[in-house]
Amino acid sequence: MRHGAVMLDDPAGVGNFVHTIDRLCRRPVRGEGVEDSPHVAKRSPLAGWRRSPGDGQHVHRQGIPLVQLSEAGDWPAVLAPRGKDATHVISPGIPRARPDIQPGEPVPKILSRIVSELRSNRLRFPRYRLTALLVEQLAELHGKEEQARRALREADHNWGWGVETAGAGAEHVPFPANLLLRLLPGFVHDLRLSGRVPGLGGRLRWLRRALSQDDPKAPGVAALIAGLDPADDARISRLLLRAFMDDLSGQYRRSPAHVRGAGHVFYPLLLLNEHGGELVELLKERRADLRRFDPVVVVSYTPDAVLLEDDEAPLWALVLWRRELVTAAGEAAWRAVLESPLVICAPPLPSDLSRYDVADPTVVPPARMAPWWSTWTAIALFWMALAGAVGAYAGQTAAWHRNACATGLWTPWAESGRRLVGTECVGVAEPGYVFTPGNAEMERVQEVLRQGNERAAALHEGSDRPYVTIVYLAALTSTDRDTLAAAREGLAGVAIAQKRQNGSAGPSEPLVRILLANAGGRMQYGAGIARLLLSHHDAEAPIVGVVGLDQSRQETVAAIQELGKAGLPMVASTLSADRLVNESPFYFQVAPQNSRQAWMAAAFADSLVEKGDIERRARVYYSHDATDYYASNLKTRVLARLEERGFTAEGHRFTPVGAGKPGAADTSEDVYAGEPRDAGVSACGFDGLVYFAGRGIPDFAEFVKGVADKCAGSPPTILGGDDVTRYVADVRVRSAVSGVGYYYESFAAAPSKCGEQQRHDFYADLFATFPFECEEPGPGRTLDGHAALSYDATETMITAIRRLGRERHRVPVNSYTVWRQLGTLHTPDQSGHAIEGATGALDFGAASPRQYPLDKAVLILHAKGAERPVQIGACGGITRAVKSEFFPWCASIPEIYR
Incomplete structure (x- = not known):
């Protein structure tokens, strides 16, 4: 049977009547109010777009009529039965309330009965319960704000319990946590009780709005409660009715955030007898606000007969009422329809109600099911x-x-662009990503690099200056978090080069963006990083070169070869192994080769013999790691140069930290000294030169500890290669051994103290940008030259790019043109050198180009514990150096070592 049909054999109209009541309570699938008649033609969803101005249809209007039922008789008891075995003539899922209202009974008491009957597992009335609780105490709270606040605290018992629990728990925690637990929960609770803070206390915020008539400038809830007159029955009744209706409206709301609201398929049915007139009038008053919809069907009934103008069937009267609602022109007519009651006359109650049982679909069609998702x-x-x-x-x-x-x-x-290998993150990243978190100085340096990238991007907007990316490839992680001082200084040097360059002006001055690439603590993933750079495309700021590089190992050589195959030019900052320049024509370095520092070491040893400090004997301690080209190359060169000067020299090998001991396949005839610490112990008592041709971190650190273990009072004369500067770079590491002094070679002069005139402007900018570098002997002091060498490497790359941009021969800037330009940096500029670097003059050959600088500075310094290293002497081009700083035998350096 179609929805809306009635029984044909129903002369008394009982079926029509119960069907009308049931239909009033049925909630539409969409929208709110009474459903359109099922006999009305369905409108297309696009009809609203095509409707003409004169159509006059407002099908979106919400509204449920106030029903006046005359000659009700026993129908209210039938419509809202209280017995379990009663016959249901309307859908049993309809929430209903039939309070027994007595003459003169006030509205608050009527609402209390209604709420008691409607409360179920589907309907809750939190606003009403809070309001009713406060209204009961209104006589005691009137004019007493503090007492009203206490009443609110008691009403908000869940939060109150939390405040009490926090106060009790404060006794078991130390200061200042106990003070926080005592003060903060109570303060937050008071904010909640004020009803002023959004998101904190929904019921209390509602109560403040209701008491103040939605005035945003109203005081807190406690003041409003205290100002409410308990004798103002009308206001109290309206307040409680609003709480009741707002509770219902909130639960019937349909939105993605209120999915359960769609599960209500029936409106509640209120059956009010002839003594509920005051409540009905208040409900009619609420209908005047067209923006408000109250999801409830109110039937006020009377046993008296009412003369009807049109004796229409109830169902047809409902259809006509709905038609008037949607066709009413203007808000005034719409309001008049809502305020006019739907008057119907109840039919005589049949003696046998089983015929009209809702289970029979011929009387009342089956109700729709709630959506499954609700x-x-x-x-x-x-x-x-x-x-x-x-x-x-x-x-x-x-x-x-x-x-x-x-x-x-x-x-x-x-x-x-990165991956975790073991305990190290390797790959490519913007400076904002810290490969070794927790190192405050490293994070500050990378923050400057990140800001430099942002500035370059901002300057690039609207500028035709070359905009390029330079990759800093190095060992930016370590198994020992305390051995990254040299890596941090290298980054600082790059940051200063970028800052100075981006701050310059001119059409040929490139804007530089820096990318960081970590190849692992031993550069073991360098080749993979080189291949990764090939897939890193940035049309706006293309990668034109790589600077940095670390540790002359087999893995570093593989990275150089891969970068060369990709056509990316490289400028290494600290690499010095002789063979590297033969690995790729795209490779350049700003440090001298091992051959030069080996000659310097032998000449210095000879001067120590002449002064009587040592005998003409020498031991060269080196790592037996076959993949460490630096150690093997430096050992070979130092032994050869010492023997040329008549030294009795022998090699002593040790197992680097973390590596395995020599196996059966080892054929070396050199003395095996064991671990680096054991090698240090074995050096005690030797009266010649002890030369360390290994890694400064961690091997030299262990070697010096071994010397301190056995002969701290009379240590041998130790001279370390340039990699020992990594050990010197971290004062926290070298200060662990304070009784053993040693010499070491370096490729950069140490800066003057902060506040004094520096050899190069680089150091002034470095100390101004990174104040922690001025801490002496603090963790940041740069005395080893890593920052200056990285600056020079980056400046070399930038100089090549800058020369490409000169207007007289401006050419596209890419990796190949930059490489070609690097090969011309033997041409001097106005300073007399191709580049006046922070570590000295950089000339890549006076007459013909080569891949390492000519007559590059090599210095010998002495260090002991945390003391500031002292420069002993130097050879090579050093900015602003005086004659007394150089060794007297510098002029005798053979041409092949210049």
Whole structure:
């Protein structure tokens, strides 16, 4: 049977009547109010777009009529039965209330009865309960704001319990946490009780709006409660009715945030007898606000007969009322329809109600089911699925952060450019990503680099200056977090070069962006990083070169070869192994070769013999790691130069920290000294020169500890190669051994103290940008030259780019043109050198180009514990150096070592 049909064999109109009541309570699938008649033609969803101005249809209007039922008889008891075995003539799912209202009974008491009957597992009345509780105490609270505040605290018992629990727990925690637990919860609770703070206390905020008539400037809830006159029955009744209706409206709201609201398929039915007139009038008063919709069907009934103008069937009267609502022209007519009651006359009550049982669909059509997605089961499944999805996504993001060393949220197409290998994050990153978190100085340096990149991008907007990317490739992680001082100083040098360059002006001055690439603590992933750079495309700021590079190892050589195959020019800052310049024509370095520092070491040893400090004997301690080209190359060169000067020299090898001992395949005849610390012990008592041709970190650190273990009072004369500067760079590491002094070679002169005139402007900018570098002997003092060497490497690359941009021969800037320009840096400029670097003059050959600088400075310094290293002497071009700083035998350096 179609919805809206009635029984044909129903002369008394009982079926029509019960069908009308049931239909009033049925909630439409969309919108609110009485459904359109099922006999009215359905409108297309696009009809609203095509409606003509004269159509006059307002099908979106909400509204339920106030029903006046005359000659009710026993129908109210039938419509809202209280017995379990009663016959239901309307849908049993309709929430209903039939309070027994007595003559003169006030509205608050009537509402209390209604709420008691409607309260169920589907309907809750939190606003009404709070308001009713306060109204009961109104006589005691009137004019007493503090007492009203206490009453609010008691009413808000859940939060009050939390405040009390926090206060009790404060006794068991130390200061200042106990003070925080005593003060903060109470303060937050008072803010909640004021009703002023959004998101804190929804019921209390509602109560403040209701008491103040939605005045945003009203005082707090306690003051409003204290100002409410308990004798003002009308205002109190309106307040309680608003609380009741707002509770219902909130639960019937349909939105993505209120899914349960769609599960209410029936409006509540209120049956009010002839003594509820005052409540009916207040309900009629609420209908004047067209923006408000009260989701409730109110039937006021009387046993008296009422003369009807049109004796229409109830169902047809409802249809006509709905038609008047949607066709009313203007708000005044709309309001008049809502305020006019729907008057119907109840039919005689049949003796046999079983014929009209709602189970029979011929009288009342079956009610629609609540949407499946509004049920508790569906909502629980949804939240479980959402929690699972969020958990899976969080797990995937965490795994991505861990395995790909990424930041931010994971997406299927995201590529971080990094990966976790063992305990190290290797790959390419913007300066904002810290490969070794927790190092405050490193983070500050990278922040300056990040700001430099942002400035370059901003300057690039609207500028035709070349905009390029230079990659700093180095060992930016270590298994020992305390051995990254040299890496940090290298980054600082790059940061100063970028800052100075981006601050310059001129059409040929390039704007420089820096990318960081970590190849692992031993440069073991350098080749993979080189291949990764090939896939890193940036059309706006293309990669034109690589600077940095660390440790002359087999892995570093592989990286140089891969970068050369890719056509990326390189300028190494600290590499010195002789063979590197033969690995790729794209490779350049700003440090001298091992051959030059080996000659310097032998000449210095000869001077020590002449002064009687040592005998003409020498031991060269080196790492037996076959992949460490630096150690093997420097050992070979030093032994050869010492023997040329008549020294009895022998090699002593040791196992580097973390490596395995020599195996059966080892064929070396050199003395094996064991671990680096054991090698240091073995050096005690030797009266010649002890030369250390290994890694400064961690091998030399252990070697010096071994010397201190056995002969701290009379240590041998130790001279370390340039890699020992990594050990000297970190004062916290070298201060652990304060009784053993040693010499070491360096490729850069130490700066003057902060506040004094510096050899090069680089140091003034360095100390101004990174004040921690002025801490002496603090953790940041740069005395080893790594910062200056990195600056010179970056400045060399920038100089090549700058020369490309000169207007007289301006050519496109790319990796190949930059490489070609690097090969011409033997041409002097106005200063007399190709580049006046922070570590000295940089000339890549006076007559013909080569890949390492001519007559590059090599210095010998003496260090002991945390004391400031002292320069003993030097050879080579050093900016602003005086004659007394140089060794007397510098002029005798053979041409092949210049």
